[in-house]
Amino acid sequence: MPGVYRKTLDLPLVIPVFPLDGALLLPGGQLPLNIFEPRYLNMLDDAMSGERMIGMVQTRPGGDASRPALAPIGCAGRVTSFAETSDGRYLITLTGVARFKLGEELPARTPYRQVRADFTPFDLDLREDQQETAGDAAPLLNALRRYLDHRGLAIDWSEAQAAPSDALINSLAMALPFDPLEKQALLEARTLADRRSTLVALLEIDAAQDDDEPPSVQ
Structure with missing residues (x-):
């Protein structure tokens, strides 16, 4: 703020x-x-x-x-x-x-x-004008699509594609049901680009899991 x-x-x-x-x-x-x-x-x-x-x-x-x-x-x-x-x-x-x-x-x-x-x-965190950009959103959107398909969920893709990178990354990190260790990894990511990379990895791990195996990141 x-x-x-x-x-x-x-x-x-x-x-x-x-x-x-x-x-x-x-x-x-x-x-x-x-x-x-x-x-x-x-x-x-x-x-x-x-x-x-x-x-x-x-x-x-x-x-x-x-x-x-x-x-x-x-x-x-x-x-x-x-x-x-x-x-x-x-x-x-x-x-x-x-x-x-x-x-x-x-x-x-x-x-x-x-x-x-x-x-x-x-x-x-206090200097919005100097925060690093997240980079290309395509890997995140592709990983998110696979994650949602795996879980049988759907979202408004037009809103997701139009959202600013920082807002999309942070809203997904906060809202998706990752376990506490994974949430902590997202919190501790040094930059927005690092958080995006961590988020993509978590989404891809979940999408690759069998339904009876919870996602996990070490």
Whole structure:
């Protein structure tokens, strides 16, 4: 969101994190969330009274069920839509701002977890005019067609072909049902071109699998 944050120094040094496997947020993307756990309701209350910033992060092996180990890279998003339901849930939309490297986790003074966030490796996420282009869209569209045919799905191809490369790559990466490790690989791809290559590989692996074998990338 370059209109709000123009450089990494504008971003908060400490952010709350929401560990949620399989939920991928990318810079510029929009992620709807249904918040109902008390600790995350508390997190939203605090976020809405401050920077409205939340770090989405996946887990990795280690820790325990209530406090799992966290992946080393996450993506911070700003709450851009907020509604409360009659039964006390929060329906929000996070708009991706920038990826961050997880630093020290702060001692628990809140029911949710907070970390020091290092945005400096990902300053390009804030600079739309200097982001690298994804390159030729044909390999991605061809791989997507094979993936959809394999799964018996269909999309509006005219919209897919007309979509800007970055929007198409990021929307597919966020929406398609890849496993958490694959989602993390898409998040950590250094450039948009790298993310496209990773996405194409994942689509081709899935299309080559038998129906009873889940796709996987090592």
